[in-house]
Amino acid sequence: MVSTLTYRQLTIEDGPRVFDLVRTSGSLDVNSRYTYLLLGKYFASTSLVVESAEGPVGCVLGFRPPEYPDTLFVWQVAVHPRHRGHGLARKLIHLLLDSPGCSGATHLEATVTPDNDASDALFRGIARAYGADCQVEPCFARRLFSDGGHAPEHLYRIGPLSERRRRSS
Numbered sequence: 001m002v003s004t005l006t007y008r009q010l011t012i013e014d015g016p017r018v019f020d021l022v023r024t025s026g027s028l029d030v031n032s033r034y035t036y037l038l039l040g041k042y043f044a045s046t047s048l049v050v051e052s053a054e055g056p057v058g059c060v061l062g063f064r065p066p067e068y069p070d071t072l073f074v075w076q077v078a079v080h081p082r083h084r085g086h087g088l089a090r091k092l093i094h095l096l097l098d099s100p101g102c103s104g105a106t107h108l109e110a111t112v113t114p115d116n117d118a119s120d121a122l123f124r125g126i127a128r129a130y131g132a133d134c135q136v137e138p139c140f141a142r143r144l145f146s147d148g149g150h151a152p153e154h155l156y157r158i159g160p161l162s163e164r165r166r167r168s169s
């Protein structure tokens with residue numbers, strides 16, 4: 001696919017399009033429209049989008065947990081199905097880790113369902129690029145999702161991250 005892609009910080013104006021993108025992703029929990037506005041307002045420094053001429057085609061939405069300021073928690077990462085497999089998600093996360101909003105972050109965390117091979121490969125690849133460990137442990141059990149229809153979520157903890165150790169982007 002030949003198209004110019006621009007990577008930039010999330011804004012409030014992106015909220016509606018990011019909501020649509022997450023809805024299109026197929027495997028993510030779709031949160032309220034309000035949530036994506038909130039991220040654009042208060043978590044812009046730890047969230048990026050990649051856009052083509054048609055608008056956002058990928059996003060990484062993260063935050064620094066107040067009690068774990070050394071950690072970037074990647075809450076959702078999504079790439080439009082037409083743009084998958086071209087390194088967009090990997091680049092979004094590398095750019096985010098390089099950005100001022102992640103200054104001082106030594107670890108990256110995310111939760112992933114056991115059946116999500118793409119996500120597993122994405123986060124293990126990030127760990128490899130930094131020469132970092134990737135520890136995986138149970139996090140949110142199936143019973144915690146009240147209807148029981150949601151797969152359990154495993155916590156991926158990657159680190160320590162060191163700019164000097166980063167081998168590729």
Ligand SMILES: CC(C)(COP(=O)(O)OP(=O)(O)OC[C@H]1O[C@@H](n2cnc3c(N)ncnc32)[C@H](O)[C@@H]1OP(=O)(O)O)[C@@H](O)C(=O)NCCC(=O)NCCS
Pocket residue numbers: 025026027028076077078079080083084085086087088089090091110111112116117118119121122125126
């Ligand atoms: C997960 C997702 C964001 C990956 O986006 P992407 O831009 O296609 O990923 P990339 O091209 O950057 O690939 C990153 C790595 O994952 C691997 N990968 C990508 N898709 C894969 C798949 N379907 N199966 C196995 N590995 C896959 C790539 O080979 C690459 O590995 P490498 O770093 O070792 O070279 C995308 O598939 C998506 O939006 N899925 C639906 C939403 C989702 O599940 N989000 C994650 C929830 S935590």
